[in-house]
Every structure is written in structure tokens, then in C-alpha cells.
Amino acid sequence: MRVAVVGLGLIGGSLLRALAAAGHEVTGFDADSATREAARAAGFRIAGSVAGAAAGSELTALAVPLPVLPEVIPQLAGADGLVTDVTSVKGPVRDLMKAHGVRRFVGGHPMAGKETSGFAASEKDLFAGCAWVLCLEPHETDFGDWLTLARLFTGMGARVVPVTAAEHDTAAAQISHVPHLFAAALAEQIVANPLAGALGAGSFRDGTRVAATRPELTAAMCGGNRDAVRTELHRLIGVLEEMSGALDSDDPVSALVPHLRLGAQARRAWPATPGRPEKVPATTQSLLDLGRSGGWVTSVGDTDVVALRPEAALRPESDRNSS
Template sequence: MKVAVIGLGLIGGSLLRALAAHGHHVTGFDLAPQTRQAATALARAADVPQFADPSIRPIGIKGAWHVAGTVPAAVEDADVVVLAVPLPALPGVRAELAGFPGLITDVTSVKGPVRDLMAGDRFVGGHPMAGKESSGFLDSDPHLFDDCAWVLCLEPGTTDLADWHTLARLYTSIGARVVPATADDHDRAVARISHVPHLLAAALSNLLDGNPLAGALAAGSFRDGSRVAATRAELIAAMCGGNAPAVRDVLDDVLAELTGYGTVLRSDNPVAGLTPLLRRPGELRRAWPAAAVVPAEVDLDLDALLALGRAGGWVTRAEDRLFGLRPETDRNGS
């Protein structure tokens, strides 16, 4: 398949490399000349057996991807265009795609605003649940999407199922697990498991300010809880601000829960008070991710696919029928 990737940061760069590694014809573009130069240099070096970075060796033959100098040049003859730029940059890139007849998708972490922006285009929203606290093409990794959950949006009455199927085939071909969801379902879910956790990590990291002793003592719990605060502030702000309504709702719930803990800590017996409150969160965390899954097989049908996604299931192979897995606890799954 001929794919154009617009934006070669961590996600776009990793996708460029992963698609090339799996035999797709890929062209990339990035606004920054230094990024285009780095991507071009890496393409030329990809066939050197003893290249310094061992992760590059399996990329494939020399010239497995190309880097264009403009958006129009990158998308020429492409079957699929992947927009891998930040949410605020999407309107400008969309304007450069005027007249492009092929399928367009994206990788942004908020789906409702992108769905609205791309109304009228041949578009299917997407979001790979993969990343690092670092960013940029030099941090890209062709294995970033191995077994990652990749949301592909299905909007009743607007999504073309054939286009959705095309992308499901493409992303499962690089090892991702495709999760069907509406944009609104996606945005509510990622507010819980991505956007609010970024804000909590930022608040936790602020506890280091002016306290070098705390920094010296911080270990695993602090490291794991604060890791994503190292993400660029502009990226965190874009995803949380772009999903503000859902993030506000979830943040209010979390603040109410933390306030409840604070109330118990002011009681006469905080240990006895906290213990029952902490049992359910412990059970939920120990049960994640679902250890027991069962095979799922569904038709290319909007309702069936959305039911699979809402049950916590995903697609691993997209043929005439779609094959995947769902949690065993979902007794009503298809």
C-alpha cells in the first residue's frame, strides 16, 4: 500500500519506519528541515548491517521510505495519508490536502474535534495508544506499535466501512491491535487513562520543587507515577485542552476522591478508614490488563464492531471477516 505520513515526530516517524519494515511504500514529510534530513539519512543507512543503532537493522532495503519536501509532493499517488501533527496544526495541513481523493486518517489523541474538522472529507479517525515521554524523529522506534491498541473510529451514518477495513488491515499488518470506537467514546475513555494521568503526573512532579531531600529519596512509586510529566508541555496542553469537557469531568471525579482520602486522614483512625477505600482500586489495578481473553470473530458491521470495542475487545486480523480477542469476562460478546 502507498502511504504518506505527514509529521515525523515520535509517532509519525515510528509509523514511517514500521510501515517500511513491513513492505509498504511510504513517503514522509515534516515541516522541520532538520527532521527531513534525519529521516532521509536514516533511510539511506538502513541497509548497513553494522549500523550503530541495532534497532535499524530490520528496517529493510535501502530506500524503503522516501522523504518529500512538501505536503503535496508527499501525498502524490498515495492511497492513504496519515496526519501525525499536533491538533493545532491540523487545519493548516488539511488546507494543503485540498483536492486529495484518497483516504485520510490521523493519530491525534483527541478524536471529537478532529472528526468535526474533517467533516466532508474521506476520513477515519485513529489514535495509537503508544508513546514515550520523549518526542522527535530521533526517538522514533519501528517496534513502537507492536501489540499496541490502535483506536479506529466508527461514526454511525458517516464512516465508510470499506475505508475502516482498509486501515484495520494496514495497522494489523504492523502488529497493532485495532480497537473500534466512536470519537466520543474514545475521548471519554482517554480522559480517564491518559489525559488526567498526565495532569496528575505534573502535579506529582511539582512536589520536588524546593525539596532536594524528596528528590534524593524518590524511587519506584514516584518514577512510575510521574513519568509522563516529562512529556513536552505543549503536547500535554494540546491533548488535555483539546479534550477539555471530558477531562474536566474526570478530573472532578478524581479530585472528589482525593478529597475523600483527605477527610479520612483527618479522622481519629485514618488507617481503619483508608483500608476499605483502597481495596477496590487495588483489585482493579491487579486485574488490569485482562489476563483471560477469548477469540472473537465479527462481520464488517458497525454495531458488531462497536460492541466489541465497548466490551474491551480488539481486532488482530482483518480479512473478509474480522478476527480478534475480547476479555473472557464479557459473556455477552460476539
């Protein structure tokens, strides 16, 4: 397959490497001249413009930050190929593609980031085993295009998760965007208290790892998904306020346990143990039901897909205060 990758940072550079390793014909482009030279030095074909990279490509993957997309999308004018992206927020990207008249678009988001960035940090195996969201909008997404991308990314070892853009943005706020904000707030404490930094160990290290992400990237990610992030941030703050209330009780130890139990159960059960492989009909509704159940696609056939689902679901959030 002829694929153009626009933006050669961590994700775009890794996608360029992974596609080349899988035998695809790839062309890259990055707005930064030093990045282009680094990619050329690594042996890749690099175009001199977005349009030059996309010309003649069957697929163009946009791996640039959300604020840059309005500048990049118009440069695809006249390109007939399929377009996807790797942005961590999906609703606004979907709206941008519609506004610019991009006919063949399937939103994507590989959950494979790390705290380092840039082409130098990219690696061809970054996506092996990762969850790769592919948005599937009823009565909107071309199903053949969706299957093409699902086949491409599962062929690179990714687990393709079918969801709508709105469902993705809520889930991403919960498990990625809000955690980045909390990690930054936790890490900031050691600035005013060097003693806390000296005592920091495993819980501080694990809870603040993503605080090392370049601030501009985190800001673009959270700002681009602000409605969902605000909702989930306030929900989580409410949970912490409940815990604060438990500390004010006569027996804070006993009062805290119900608030902590569900989280402990959830973390011990994560990642979920997959059940047996099953064949799922290649239809929009069947695939969305799969994604909503926490399942994913592992390979794509002509009329069905092979999928895995978690063996057992966690207890609902309403059980948090049960004893």
C-alpha cells in the first residue's frame, strides 16, 4: 500500500517505521527541516511538502497536533486517497474534515504514546499490542475504508477498537487526558517541598510519569477535548471530595475503605483478561457493540472479523460506597 505520513514526531515517525517494516511504500513529510533530514538519514523517502507526500498515495496519515490540522488539511486538496489521523481527540478532527470537504476520512488514535517525543524517540514496534481506536460513525463512515485501516493496523500488531468519536473522547478524557493533569499537579508539589522529592518512590514515580510530557502537547490534547476533560475532571474532583469527607469522620480508616475498594479491584483486574477469540459480523452495529464491551479486533476477513472481549466486566461505579 502507498502511504504518506505527515508529521514525523514520536507517533508519525513510529508509523513511518512500522509501515516500512511491514513492506508498505511510505513517504514522509515534516514541517521541521531538521526532522526531514533525520528521517532521510534513516533511509526514508521524504517529500518537500504535504501535497508532495500525499500525491498518488492510497492513504495519508496526519500525525500533527490538533492546532496544526487547520493548516495541513487544505494542503490535501485534490488528493483522492483515504485520510486518517492519530490525534488524541476525535470529535474536533471529525468536524474539521467535514468543514474542509474531506470525503474519505476515518479518525484514528493509537494509544501508544510515551513521555519522550520527536523522530529520535520513534520506534517501529511502538504499536505492537497497543489499542488503536478507529472511529466508526453510523451512516457516515465508509465501511470499506474502515475495514482497510483495520486490516492495515492489525497487520502491524495493534488491537483495533471500534468506537464513535464522542465515545472515544469521553474515554480518552478518563484514562489519558485527566491523568496528565493530575500527574502535573502531583509532580509540582516537589518544587516547593524538596523533602517530598527526596522521599518520592514507586507511587510518586508511577503517578507522575506522564508529567514529563512536553507541556505544549498535554495542553493541546486537553484543550482540544475540553468539554469531555472538564466533565471528567469535575467528576474525579467530586470523588476526591468524597474521600476528603471520609477523612473528617470519627473513624477515617473504616470510612475510606469503601471509597478505595472498587479502585483496588479495578486496578488488579487491569488489563482485562481476554476471553476466547470469536468471529464478529463485519457490520457497524456489531463492531460498535464490541468496542463498547471493551473488546477489540485482532484480524479482518471478508465478511467478519476475529475479536476478543474481556472475560468479565467490573462491578458498576454505583457499588463504590457498598461495603
